[in-house]
Amino acid sequence: MISLFEERAERRAHALSDVFLHAVYGIPGGEKIKECIQCGTCSASCPTSYAMDYTPREIIAALRAGLLERVLKSNTVWLCASCYSCTVRCPSGIKVTDIMYELKRLAIEFGLTPKEVKAPVVSRLFVDIVDKYGRISETELVAKFMLKTNPLSTLKMIPRASKLFLRGRLPLIPHRIRGTRELRECAATIVSGLHPGRTAREEK
Amino acid sequence: MQARAEFSYYPGCSVEGMNKAYDKSTRLVCKALDIDLAELGDWNCCGATSYMSIDELRAHLLSARNLALAEKEKKDLVVVCPACLTTLTKTNRYMAENSRLRRTIGSALKAANLQYWGSVKVRHLLEVIVNEVGEHEIKARIKRSLSGLKVAPYYGCQLTRPFGGIDDKEFPMMLDRLLTWLGVQPVNFPLKAKCCGGMLMMTNEEVALGLTRNLLECAKQNGAECIATICPLCHMNLEAYQGNVNKLFGTDFSVPILYFTQLTGVAFGFSRKALGINEELIPSQALLEKHLEVLR
Numbered sequence: 323m324i325s326l327f328e329e330r331a332e333r334r335a336h337a338l339s340d341v342f343l344h345a346v347y348g349i350p351g352g353e354k355i356k357e358c359i360q361c362g363t364c365s366a367s368c369p370t371s372y373a374m375d376y377t378p379r380e381i382i383a384a385l386r387a388g389l390l391e392r393v394l395k396s397n398t399v400w401l402c403a404s405c406y407s408c409t410v411r412c413p414s415g416i417k418v419t420d421i422m423y424e425l426k427r428l429a430i431e432f433g434l435t436p437k438e439v440k441a442p443v444v445s446r447l448f449v450d451i452v453d454k455y456g457r458i459s460e461t462e463l464v465a466k467f468m469l470k471t472n473p474l475s476t477l478k479m480i481p482r483a484s485k486l487f488l489r490g491r492l493p494l495i496p497h498r499i500r501g502t503r504e505l506r507e508c509a510a511t512i513v514s515g516l517h518p519g520r521t522a523r524e525e526k
Numbered sequence: 527m528q529a530r531a532e533f534s535y536y537p538g539c540s541v542e543g544m545n546k547a548y549d550k551s552t553r554l555v556c557k558a559l560d561i562d563l564a565e566l567g568d569w570n571c572c573g574a575t576s577y578m579s580i581d582e583l584r585a586h587l588l589s590a591r592n593l594a595l596a597e598k599e600k601k602d603l604v605v606v607c608p609a610c611l612t613t614l615t616k617t618n619r620y621m622a623e624n625s626r627l628r629r630t631i632g633s634a635l636k637a638a639n640l641q642y643w644g645s646v647k648v649r650h651l652l653e654v655i656v657n658e659v660g661e662h663e664i665k666a667r668i669k670r671s672l673s674g675l676k677v678a679p680y681y682g683c684q685l686t687r688p689f690g691g692i693d694d695k696e697f698p699m700m701l702d703r704l705l706t707w708l709g710v711q712p713v714n715f716p717l718k719a720k721c722c723g724g725m726l727m728m729t730n731e732e733v734a735l736g737l738t739r740n741l742l743e744c745a746k747q748n749g750a751e752c753i754a755t756i757c758p759l760c761h762m763n764l765e766a767y768q769g770n771v772n773k774l775f776g777t778d779f780s781v782p783i784l785y786f787t788q789l790t791g792v793a794f795g796f797s798r799k800a801l802g803i804n805e806e807l808i809p810s811q812a813l814l815e816k817h818l819e820v821l822r
């Protein structure tokens with residue numbers, strides 16, 4: 323007999339896979355994910371797979387086994403640097419990098435990102451700064467990230483920061499574009515946080 | 527004199543911020559080559575890899591606004607940052623391929639009285655210079671010879687991946703050709719299109735430093751005296767983190783990193799200051815002076 327706990331876990335696993343597949347099918351060419359032959363070319367081409375808890379190939383294997391949640395709770399997707407080596411080499415034409423983005427968004431939406439993984443913090447700060455100014459201020463991004471994740475390490479940044487500053491390469495005043503309000507108004511028409519796959523489901 | 531080609535120019539945030547030298551040298555070199563670059567008015571951030579990790583539709587919206595602004599100008603869009611190239615091209619392509627995305631983004635743009643019909647082509651400056659200007663015109667503008675300077679041509683990831691169409695996706699040759707025209711010697715560089723770690727330098731420093739070390743080591747082993755870059759992020763990782771590579775791996779790299787536009791500018795006779803070479807962290811002056819020879 324399946325316990326209530328297991329049943330709930332299983333339901334959640336299915337929900338995750340469903341949401342994920344819907345979203346992936348929304349990417350042009352996304353349905354190719356069904357054609358994965360588990361050859362491992364993606365994992366072998368990935369410059370950071372050695373440091374991942376699960377390799378890119380294992381992500382698709384996990385999806386098929388209903389274990390997507392385990393992957394999302396790991397560091398895997400956050401080690402993708404978007405070099406697209408896997409994407410251009412996949413013999414089945416799967417857009418692995420786009421899938422990584424989808425998984426990152428999914429992990430955030432379902433609150434599954436592990437605490438020790440810092441990349442989502444950068445992404446969040448990046449989005450907030452771009453929403454505020456219309457452009458990214460690298461100085462503000464790095465400073466806020468350091469203060470948020472490891473305030474003490476900010477001290478270690480001082481030598482590099484001062485070298486850059488002396489060469490006029492550390493702009494302290496961010497550039498705000500005229501169109502920030504206009505961008506906000508455009509963004510407001512988009513249903514918040516939902517990707518095409520899920521928007522489509524809600525349309526139905 | 528009539529410009530050879532007119533483009534809207536999208537500098538990108540990184541070039542506006544920590545990597546102004548790329549922008550300075552770009553403007554000078556393009557002027558010398560009669561490429562008319564008019565900065566796109568009020569452009570916004572493309573969103574890069576980070577925005578896409580949080581919100582797909584709004585990430586596309588950021589790119590779409592830039593494309594719509596460029597379409598108004600009726601000119602193609604030239605970028606210098608390969609990450610901007612890939613991000614803007616992705617939105618351009620996905621909007622063309624996916625009607626639902628086109629509708630969603632299209633109606634969002636309406637809130638700003640903008641529309642995008644899909645007519646803008648996004649091009650990287652390197653490709654424009656190599657294909658649009660070509661060998662003859664470049665050679666005609668060379669005032670100083672850098673002959674014998676051994677350069678590792680570094681392309682990074684996103685110039686040719688994932689979309690390609692302008693050069694080989696894994697072993698491009700465009701920059702090699704340009705360097706040859708300039709009279710410098712591109713060395714064999716097997717890792718030329720491998721990843722430098724990109725944004726991981728902030729979040730997973732050890733992993734990114736390992737990738738950067740591989741690049742420096744490969745360039746050195748093949749006899750390169752400096753590395754030519756086409757991407758502000760690669761440039762930053764190779765240059766500003768070279769000290770961290772040395773500290774972590776016990777190496778003693780001191781490889782100057784120069785934008786391809788800076789090398790071109792030096793050959794065209796512009797001063798180091800005008801090209802922003804004086805803003806660098808690893809001095810290249812001695813190296814350049816060793817090879818420089820005034821032709822005319």
